Amino acid sequence: EIVMTQSPATLSVSPGERATLSCRASQSVSHNLAWYQQKPGQAPRLLIYGASTRATGIPARFSGSGSGTEFTLTISSLQSEDFAVYYCQQYDNWPLAFGQGTKVEIK
Amino acid sequence: QLQVQESGPGLVKPSETLSLTCTVSGGSLNSNSFYWAWIRQSPGRGLEWIGTIHYSGSTYDNPSLKSRATISIDTSKNQLSLNLTSVTAADTAVYFCANQWLVRGWFDPWGQGTLVTVSS
Numbered sequence: 001e002i003v004m005t006q007s008p009a010t011l012s013v014s015p016g017e018r019a020t021l022s023c024r025a026s027q028s029v030s031h032n033l034a035w036y037q038q039k040p041g042q043a044p045r046l047l048i049y050g051a052s053t054r055a056t057g058i059p060a061r062f063s064g065s066g067s068g069t070e071f072t073l074t075i076s077s078l079q080s081e082d083f084a085v086y087y088c089q090q091y092d093n094w095p096l097a098f099g100q101g102t103k104v105e106i107k
Numbered sequence: 108q109l110q111v112q113e114s115g116p117g118l119v120k121p122s123e124t125l126s127l128t129c130t131v132s133g134g135s136l137n138s139n140s141f142y143w144a145w146i147r148q149s150p151g152r153g154l155e156w157i158g159t160i161h162y163s164g165s166t167y168d169n170p171s172l173k174s175r176a177t178i179s180i181d182t183s184k185n186q187l188s189l190n191l192t193s194v195t196a197a198d199t200a201v202y203f204c205a206n207q208w209l210v211r212g213w214f215d216p217w218g219q220g221t222l223v224t225v226s227s
Contacts, residue, residue, distance in 0.1 A: 034213035043203055043217035044154070055215060087154055091211045095169040096144075098154035 002026050002090050006099035012107040019075040021102045023088035028068045032092035035064055035073045038101075039084045047086075048073065078104070109134040111204050111218040119198075119225050125191040129204030129218060136182055137162045142207040144214060145178060145189045149200035159207055160187055167210075194225045 003026040013019045023033065031051040036044035046055040048064035051071060061076040075082055083106055088099040115127035129143070136143065141162040148154050158168035160178040168176050177190045191198060201222050205214035 032211070036214075043205075043220050044214075045217075046213060046215035049208070049213040049215075089154075089213065091209070091213060094167060094211065095171065096156040096159075096211065098156070100153050 001095060002029060002093055002097055004088055004090055004097050004099035006086075006088060006102045008102060009100075010103045010105060012105050013078050014107045015080060016077050017107075019078055019082075019104055021073040021075075021086055021104070023066075023071040023073070023099050025069045025071075025090055025092075029090040029092035031067050032090060033064075033066070033071050034089045034091065035062075036087045036089065037082075037084045038087065044087060075104075109206060109216060111206065111216060113202060113204050113218045113221040115202075115221060115223070117222055117224060119194055119223060120227050121195055121225055122193055125189070125194050125198060125223055125225070127189045127202055127204075127221065127223070129187045129189075131185045131187075135185055136180060136187070140206055140208040140212065142210060142212065143180070143187050144205050144207040145176070145187075146203045146205060146214065146217075147198075147200040148203065148220070151197070152200070155200075157189065157191075157202075159210075161210070196225050199223065199225045 005024045007022045033051045035048040038044040052064045085101045110133045119125045144159045145157040175192045180187045201220040203220045205217040
């Protein structure tokens with residue numbers, strides 16, 4: 001079973017600044033990684049799949065990178081609507097698995 | 108645009124069976140991808156994949172649930188269902204239905220989720 005570990009648990013960032021979120025897999029998942037954004041009371045929303053491909057309608061300020069076991073989600077200039085919890089998910093192997101999340105809060 | 112909506116009882120007694128339905132609108136079960144998944148979220152377990160079903164009826168489930176989960180599909184009603192047997196308080200969670208891309212893939216779109224509490 002692949003374990004996904006996200007860091008940090010909480011990231012305090014000022015609006016307009018860059019946010020960098022990390023996700024590590026316990027074994028290689030190649031490029032089979034997705035990122036989601038979740039706001040309170042809502043379902044997760046797909047941001048990135050294939051480690052770096054933005055989903056339809058996702059702003060260009062969101063970018064994903066990495067392969068193997070180390071992945072990064074970067075938000076280039078945080079907008080007010082970007083403060084939320086972000087999850088990574090591997091789909092390289094069964095069982096499909098999520099990280100525990102990184103909360104991006106206003107500094 | 109494809110939309111999914113979960114429904115079912117919000118309260119289930121311990122040792123009983125949790126039963127949920129997911130209704131797909133704005134398309135059919137063979138729209139986008141042919142795979143559909145159930146996922147749950149709780150404060151203690153975070154986001155947990157429960158299982159996946161293909162339009163044809165083939166299923167894949169999470170071994171952590173020890174075969175308690177059964178997912179089925181009704182193409183005539185554009186619905187899929189989840190049955191989870193022998194529930195305990197640890198099964199209290201928000202349950203989501205989602206379209207899954209590829210046999211092992213990402214989830215998009217998701218339903219809004221439904222809270223199920225296990226309590227006597």
